[in-house]
Amino acid sequence: MTTPETRPGTTPPPAPTALITGAGSGIGRAVALALAGAGWSVVLAGRRADALEETARLAERSGDGPEGPAALCVTADVTRPDQVDALFAAARARFGRLDLLFNNAGTFGPPVPLEELAYDDWRTVVDTNLTGAFLCAQAAFRAMKEQDPRGGRIINNGSVSAHTPRPHSVAYTATKHAMTGLTKSLSLDGRPYDIACGQIDIGNAATEMTGRMQTGILQADGSTAVEPVMDAADVARTVLHMAQLPLGANVQFATVMATAMPYIGRG
Template sequence: MSEGSAVSQRSVVSRIAVVTGAGSGIGRAVALELAEAGWSVVLAGRREDALAETARLAGSGALPVRTDVTRPAEVDALFATVRDRFGRLDLLFNNAGAFGPPVPLDELSYEDWRAVVDTNLTGAFLCAQGAFRLMRAQDPQGGRIINNGSISAHVPRPHSIAYTATKHAMTGLTKSLSLDGRRYSIACGQIDIGNAATEMTERMSTGILQANGEVRAEPVMDAADVARTVRHMAALPLEANVQFATVMATAMPYIGRG
């Protein structure tokens, strides 16, 4: 290995990432992909047993930190752990999310609405704020935030008003973070994912309500394909940014949905 290659490899190994919702699904897939690429990955999520399993799969470079992203004190503790353990943060994958019950709008309870908003929007803001503070203060300054949007950041599914509203709001969060982070070398992008095979999307393969009232199965893709896209976005130098990326099952009914 040449001297230049060795320096490059050490640089990759030294990178620090936080992945929220890392106990399963997209979060776990991304955490494993980053760990494979040499990142040290801080795994955030509410379920300790699930985080421990992700950490086991990821290897010695993974650190599980139980975190409920809807609770400001727990988010503060997460980023304090990152600062104290590693001294810096290079990447936040803002991934934790909830869909909520798929019920007609007039049957959605306030409690269910609030739970989705608190997780998908307020939780994403709190984590972005914590990452932003670290990235702005550290030396060298800067870092990257990648938000998990959704196909629903563009078009809704039936009976998804809370999820759709928060994912549209995620796009605004991404744009504001990009603008506010520009002077501090903090890049922010968004990955909009359609029908990745996870626990959250199991019903896609058995049948899901369509805009025309039919219920039918939809194609899904491997979550590893999403993870490789996040890895590419994360590996770019801070002078370059994927602002928005859409990764979806090729045959899913997205184009022309509705």
Template sequence: MAQNTNEAGLVDVTDGTDRAEATPADGRVAVVTGAGSGIGRAVAQELIAAGWHVVLAGRRPEPLDETARQFGHLGTGGPTVVPVPTDVTRPDEVDALFSAVRDRFGRLDLLFNNAGTFGRPGPLEDLAYEDWRAVVDVNLTGSFLCAQAAFRTMKEQDPQGGRIINNGSISAHVPRPHSIAYTATKHAMTGLTKSLSLDGRPYRIACGQIDIGNAATEMTGRMQTGILQANGQTAVEPVMDAADVARTVRHMASLPLEANVQFATVLATNMPYIGRG
């Protein structure tokens, strides 16, 4: 698989054919944050296979490049896969990400706002300010900055419009023990989703949220070895394949802008959610 640097300074990953020359007419354009692992990587794979051009955003270059190497050959119609290392907590880097998307493709059809962190679990009274701030900066401020930049792009482009899908969590509904920073930010994500949906109406910008429970990723590894429950006991929890989440995101993304999945919940069937606690 060949890597070619384009005029925008980005890397197009191709399989040695002329796919790097693909144009937006060959497929819609998506940005996936947190694309170096877990749900972000699974969603990127699903979108690429469906023919989307996908810009992979994440803090670490190496996992982004690995995602591109694994899946850049998928799909029909020659999708282009572009890794762009980005720290979503830094406004300048977020602006540079979406400027690069406009320079390369001329438009944006989808943002999957996925980058997030659980943070350091522990008793509320012991949570350090720095640990609180780190979770808020990534999960809430980072999501806002990416949504704002995507919104501006979608509002200004011709034809106008696009879709934003926020990665919430079942913690947007019910908390786990020792998760106040994560839970607070995921509740705030729901407010972000609703405001984006309302403010996007005049500009054909749709926004929905997917609330995920126990997808098998690096972040949920401890659920398979035992995690603290609301009753004070430790228990192993069921998990599901992240590909099942990715297929749901693809369905949400494939709808015409006249239709929107406002909220979707996808979870391991037998995990403690209904009746949690």
């Protein structure tokens, strides 16, 4: 969604608004900075207020104008329906509309054999990765259907694990496969309301979550190996491309990964 040029003497159109979950670090922060640098207003959601404020400071420096793009920080746990409702209400109150939701918040869970995975750890991963994404998508749907002009875009953060699992990743892998089903359903149900939905499947972006890949991680053959990673900014550029498309066009699924990671041929 690009911002049209403004003729001299006319009021510039408002910047498009994006809401990013898990915006305090990693891919969420990188995407927030890419969007802000392209002139978007950003709503930064996460559980750590200090991390969100740091993202906001970086985002406000990334714009071309003297004040930088607008950034709103909202602490929220996406597994809590009441907090998700408050998050989206705050976004609408500040910016009046929502053009993009980047459903990014997620967790891997402990990398233990399936038989040792505790029920509470399973629930934490499912509640965060799947239920949290659903709750945010539902709130975005409601906002995008009601606003004028109607419509918007949802981009879900999947994973290469939506296609091929790692060892000891049953909860994460199951939720990322489910994310693909969520993306397809949102894409179909959004058609009558000009709501587009796509998914970006990411492999080995360098973040806090993937730190162990750079020191050695379990492979399918039982060995341990260091894996190549890529800069999270490379992911952010792809999300920005998806976000800037007109609503009549959609990247349904995209895979962005470290070129030499053991994904093609994994297993």
